Amino acid sequence: MDSEQLREYGHKMVDFIADYYNNIENFPVLSQVQPGYLRKLLPDTAPAHSETLEDVLEDVQKKILPGVTHWQSPDYFAYFPSNSSVAGFLGEMLSAGINMVGFSWITSPAATELEMIVLDWLAKALKLPDEFLSTGQGGGVIQGTASEAVLVVLLAARDNVLRRVGKDAIDKLVVYCSDQTHCSLQKACQIGGIHPENFRMLKADPSSDYALSPDTLSEAVSHDMATGLIPFFFCATIGTTSSTAVDPLLALGKIAKSNNMWFHVDAAYAGSACICPEYRHYINGVEEVDSFNMNAHKWFLTNFDCSALWVKDRSALIQSLSTNPEYLKNKASQGNLVVDYKDWQIPLGRRFRSLKLWMVLRLYGLEKLQAYIRNHIELAKLFEELVAQDQRFEIVTTRKFSLVCFRLLPLQSNEDYANKLNHDLLDVVNSTGKLFISHTLLSDRYILRFAVGAPLTEEKHIIAAWKVLQDEAATLLSKY
Amino acid sequence: MDSEQLREYGHKMVDFIADYYNNIENFPVLSQVQPGYLRKLLPDTAPAHSETLEDVLEDVQKKILPGVTHWQSPDYFAYFPSNSSVAGFLGEMLSAGINMVGFSWITSPAATELEMIVLDWLAKALKLPDEFLSTGQGGGVIQGTASEAVLVVLLAARDNVLRRVGKDAIDKLVVYCSDQTHCSLQKACQIGGIHPENFRMLKADPSSDYALSPDTLSEAVSHDMATGLIPFFFCATIGTTSSTAVDPLLALGKIAKSNNMWFHVDAAYAGSACICPEYRHYINGVEEVDSFNMNAHKWFLTNFDCSALWVKDRSALIQSLSTNPEYLKNKASQGNLVVDYKDWQIPLGRRFRSLKLWMVLRLYGLEKLQAYIRNHIELAKLFEELVAQDQRFEIVTTRKFSLVCFRLLPLQSNEDYANKLNHDLLDVVNSTGKLFISHTLLSDRYILRFAVGAPLTEEKHIIAAWKVLQDEAATLLSKY
Numbered sequence: 001m002d003s004e005q006l007r008e009y010g011h012k013m014v015d016f017i018a019d020y021y022n023n024i025e026n027f028p029v030l031s032q033v034q035p036g037y038l039r040k041l042l043p044d045t046a047p048a049h050s051e052t053l054e055d056v057l058e059d060v061q062k063k064i065l066p067g068v069t070h071w072q073s074p075d076y077f078a079y080f081p082s083n084s085s086v087a088g089f090l091g092e093m094l095s096a097g098i099n100m101v102g103f104s105w106i107t108s109p110a111a112t113e114l115e116m117i118v119l120d121w122l123a124k125a126l127k128l129p130d131e132f133l134s135t136g137q138g139g140g141v142i143q144g145t146a147s148e149a150v151l152v153v154l155l156a157a158r159d160n161v162l163r164r165v166g167k168d169a170i171d172k173l174v175v176y177c178s179d180q181t182h183c184s185l186q187k188a189c190q191i192g193g194i195h196p197e198n199f200r201m202l203k204a205d206p207s208s209d210y211a212l213s214p215d216t217l218s219e220a221v222s223h224d225m226a227t228g229l230i231p232f233f234f235c236a237t238i239g240t241t242s243s244t245a246v247d248p249l250l251a252l253g254k255i256a257k258s259n260n261m262w263f264h265v266d267a268a269y270a271g272s273a274c275i276c277p278e279y280r281h282y283i284n285g286v287e288e289v290d291s292f293n294m295n296a297h298k299w300f301l302t303n304f305d306c307s308a309l310w311v312k313d314r315s316a317l318i319q320s321l322s323t324n325p326e327y328l329k330n331k332a333s334q335g336n337l338v339v340d341y342k343d344w345q346i347p348l349g350r351r352f353r354s355l356k357l358w359m360v361l362r363l364y365g366l367e368k369l370q371a372y373i374r375n376h377i378e379l380a381k382l383f384e385e386l387v388a389q390d391q392r393f394e395i396v397t398t399r400k401f402s403l404v405c406f407r408l409l410p411l412q413s414n415e416d417y418a419n420k421l422n423h424d425l426l427d428v429v430n431s432t433g434k435l436f437i438s439h440t441l442l443s444d445r446y447i448l449r450f451a452v453g454a455p456l457t458e459e460k461h462i463i464a465a466w467k468v469l470q471d472e473a474a475t476l477l478s479k480y
Numbered sequence: 481m482d483s484e485q486l487r488e489y490g491h492k493m494v495d496f497i498a499d500y501y502n503n504i505e506n507f508p509v510l511s512q513v514q515p516g517y518l519r520k521l522l523p524d525t526a527p528a529h530s531e532t533l534e535d536v537l538e539d540v541q542k543k544i545l546p547g548v549t550h551w552q553s554p555d556y557f558a559y560f561p562s563n564s565s566v567a568g569f570l571g572e573m574l575s576a577g578i579n580m581v582g583f584s585w586i587t588s589p590a591a592t593e594l595e596m597i598v599l600d601w602l603a604k605a606l607k608l609p610d611e612f613l614s615t616g617q618g619g620g621v622i623q624g625t626a627s628e629a630v631l632v633v634l635l636a637a638r639d640n641v642l643r644r645v646g647k648d649a650i651d652k653l654v655v656y657c658s659d660q661t662h663c664s665l666q667k668a669c670q671i672g673g674i675h676p677e678n679f680r681m682l683k684a685d686p687s688s689d690y691a692l693s694p695d696t697l698s699e700a701v702s703h704d705m706a707t708g709l710i711p712f713f714f715c716a717t718i719g720t721t722s723s724t725a726v727d728p729l730l731a732l733g734k735i736a737k738s739n740n741m742w743f744h745v746d747a748a749y750a751g752s753a754c755i756c757p758e759y760r761h762y763i764n765g766v767e768e769v770d771s772f773n774m775n776a777h778k779w780f781l782t783n784f785d786c787s788a789l790w791v792k793d794r795s796a797l798i799q800s801l802s803t804n805p806e807y808l809k810n811k812a813s814q815g816n817l818v819v820d821y822k823d824w825q826i827p828l829g830r831r832f833r834s835l836k837l838w839m840v841l842r843l844y845g846l847e848k849l850q851a852y853i854r855n856h857i858e859l860a861k862l863f864e865e866l867v868a869q870d871q872r873f874e875i876v877t878t879r880k881f882s883l884v885c886f887r888l889l890p891l892q893s894n895e896d897y898a899n900k901l902n903h904d905l906l907d908v909v910n911s912t913g914k915l916f917i918s919h920t921l922l923s924d925r926y927i928l929r930f931a932v933g934a935p936l937t938e939e940k941h942i943i944a945a946w947k948v949l950q951d952e953a954a955t956l957l958s959k960y
Contacts, residue, residue, distance in 0.1 A: 001501060001552065001564055001565050001566060001935040001936055002566065003498045003499075003501035003502045004498065005566050006494070006497065006498050006501060006566045006569060007494060007495060007498035009566055009570055010494035010497070010498065010566075010569070010570070010573070011491055011494055013570045013573050013574060013577075014486070014487060014490035014491055014494055014573075015487060016574070016577075017486065017490070017573070017574065017577035018483045018484065018486050018487035018490065019483075020577060020578070021481060021483035021486060021577075022483045030586070031586075031588060031589050031590070033589050033590075035585065035589070035812055035817040035818045036593070037589065037593070038589070038590060038593035038594060038597060039593065039596075039597060042594075042597050044600075044601075044604075045601055045604050045605075046598075046601035046602070046604070046605055046841040046842075046845070046846055047841065047842055047845045047846070048845050048846050048847050049845040049847060049848075050842075050843055050844050050845040050848055051842045051843060051845070052843075053570075053843065055842070056839060056842050056843065060574065063590075064590045064594065064835075065590075066590075067588065067589040067590025067591075067593065067594075068578055068580060068588045068589075068590050068591070069580060069586065069587050069588045069589075070578075070580070071578075071579060071580040071581065071587075071588075072481065072578070072579055072580075079587075079807070082579060082580065082581045082829075083579075084481055084576070084577075084579035085481055086481060086482065086485050086486045086489055086490075088576075088579075089486060089490070089576050089577060089579075090489055090490070090493045090533075092572065092573070092576035093490070093493050093494070093497070093572070093573050093576065094493060094496070094497065094540065096564070096568075096569050096572035096573065096576075096783050097493075097496075097497035097500060097501075097564075097569060098500070098548055098551075098552070099551060099552055099562060099563075099564035099568075099569075099783050099784055100548060100549060100550070100551040100552075100562065100784075101551065101559075101562045101784055105515065106510070106511075106549065107549050107551075107559075108511060108547065108548045108549045108551075109511050109513050109515070109517065109518070109547040109548075109549075110511070110513075110518060110543075110544045110545075110546075110547025110548050111547075111548070113516070113517070113518035113519065113547065114518060114522075114544065114547075116519075117518060117519060117522055118526075120524075121524075121525055121526035122526070124524075124525050124526070125525075125526055144624065144827050144829070145827035145828055145829045146828075147826065147827045147828045147829075148826060148827050151826065155670075155671060159670075167651075167675065168651060170650070170673060171647075171648060182805075183803040183804075183805040183808075183828075184803070184828055186803060187801065187803050187826075187828075190635075190639075190800065190801075191635060191671065191672065191801075191826065192671065192672075192673060193650060193672060193673030195647065241805075241807055242806075242807055297829075303576050303579050304579055304580075304581055304829060304831060305827075305829060305831060320670065321667065321670075321671075323663040323664070323666060323667050324663075325662075325663040325721075326722075326919070326920055326921040327559070327721055327722055327918060327919065327920040327929070328663075329919075331907075332515055337515040338515045346627065346628060346631065346667075346671070346826060347624050347625035347627045347628050347785075348625055348626075348627045348663075348664055348667075349562075349624070349625045349627075349777075349784060349785060351784060351785060355544075359536060361526040361527065362526075362527055362530075362531045362535070362536050363530055363531060363532075363533065363536065364530050365526070365527045365528050365529040365530040365531070366526055366527070366528050367528050367529060368529075368530055427811075438807060439806075439807065439809075440806055440807040441806040449807070455481040456481055
């Protein structure tokens, strides 16, 4: 670690990355390489002797970048966005520069304290109840991903109930969610040893735009209790992965509460929109909730990874996840004077991730962040209008945020045929490299997802993407 | 995301970080702030309007850095090191610049393929058996931390055995390790629902320098089997946290294998040393092992986080951790043509972490990396000699790598008094801000740990640190 070499090479790398962004539209959005391409281009073993930065950067340009799918391209509309920004990038760089491991407060007090403060800021921007602030019994913590967020609260809830009913009752514990819930909850159940037959994915249907009906939850819980099972965890979603459906928190929360269930909300994608007053109503009822999660790395300009989790009762997390070996003991921790985030998460070590979220909030400010969200929603509306004007296509669900779910209509009304048609359209469109979209299934129909949210996307990119979709659709329809 | 703003601000941040390294010796190594210090310095809410980079950097300098414990300081000797290097820093920067989320191969083929290739490189540098290479049934994967590494293999092993004996037998599953094993294994057991009374921390005593005796393992396993329990997981350590003890892999592995147990090796810290031929013998017997873990972010110049995990049977991991929702399906995955690392880890999303390890291996090369390890071990030897020459102190365990365990001898032979004396010595030394060391307990004795491994540490820092220790010890002894 030579500071002058860091300076010299660091400047070169900054220029390399700035040039990458200048040229990003020249790459195919979805990488077009074949499986195993890179092994043919790199040696079998690590070099014995050092190589130059120039050699490495040339390899990045010629060998790595062709294998990258460019999530930051303005023509990226797949999955959900994964935002990068100047502020987020600077925060990551500073975190890598300081390179400390913040498992306990003492290992860098600023890392723990800035995280507490910045998550309080964000909680206030979302108008979350005061119980979620770090000044009370709850607080926020940055997890790597929404998967880790739902896992840690599931474990806290599991151990809470097992302390009450005895640990041998794990086979009786039941988890509820809608069938639109992200697969990470199912994975969390597998990890936590919840029996697969006690994982209830309740059907959410098109009549409610794929939101879970409180009656459905209520019936399932009553039925399970009648058979001696123990409902203990319910997860609702604000902005489901497939179609950004919004579960009704207030009504669902009352059911969860009256049945002593832990109520978690996954707002990984759509939580960001709730900093705008006109979208805040989607989380009405959040007062009923035990834990709330929103990914700042999706649609909030904070480079991956930064998943904000708030809980009302931090002691539940700590009881499940704490360790206290001698070699980590220190005065501040032993005196209960501080938060040690190691006890709120799966790993021991943790990076200084609050820096990037702090920089995003300070370098942009809440008003610009609101404008940023609104702009993407306007662009999604534009795309929706373009689709609606073309009778060969249909809009499948009501657009709420910046995702449009649509499909190409088949010439014959045969669903298998329709599914194949849209599957093929996805394939040819992504193969052009001009844009990248992804898909889902809704009520057994193959649906195309157009998710606006890359920071560089402008109106012209929406229009160009739509043109590609129309052209490829025309070619396909003429062939069938 | 404006590429010219990224260039301008990026250069400023590089200079800020280079200046930080130039001045790093001027900071107290261990932050001297009091709990809650930062809340007094920052506002209660996020700003509505954007602020300037100059304002933010000024706050970093004046408010954040005083709360940082400087892991990169040459006077940092606590815990284990967490290396930063120019190459590791550049890799982090490039990863943040590209900012893609590599859960599946298709989301950036280069991210998955470079990880496979680079972990093959590292496996070869460590002379791991070929079964750990990605070209067979096994392979390597980068986890965030050793905690996640041990958790995923524990889950794979748990589900393997439960498929055989039925999932209701979870209360019969037994995990073994020595009482010197890192606390992350105990946490993994808690997470995975292993009953606490079935977690066996077997006593490792000073006669073997805290290595686990094969007889002890063998007896415990036999006893449990006789009572109808099911031994299924054993973890050995190469370089324990307290004293870098080395468990004998070959003998222990034969016991694990003959009892159908999953055998995991935690070489988080000392694995790095095994790239040197003269230290490779410490992992003799690794052929018996099912999974092997080494943290490149500790002592291998790769910025945090980068924990390399190799398994012989990747299908075990995948069976436990895979999800396959419609919205993530794609041709390459469905055709089984590729590795999707989402199924080897807890989270769904993942960063492009192989870039930094690749850059470390290329910009330094294996010979320089070996020299780097040897230099730290020489510096630890120097410190050991200095301690040995001072009759007021004693060396407590045989030094194997770059950690020296020692203590100040009490004037009266009273262990409580000795413990308090060393506790106080730690406290006063760390309060000087001139160095940072940590402690442990070995056979109920309070021991000081001096871990060499920060990249900037030179002989003069060892000598200066020893001088502070001697001076503070003299003052303390005169008071008692």
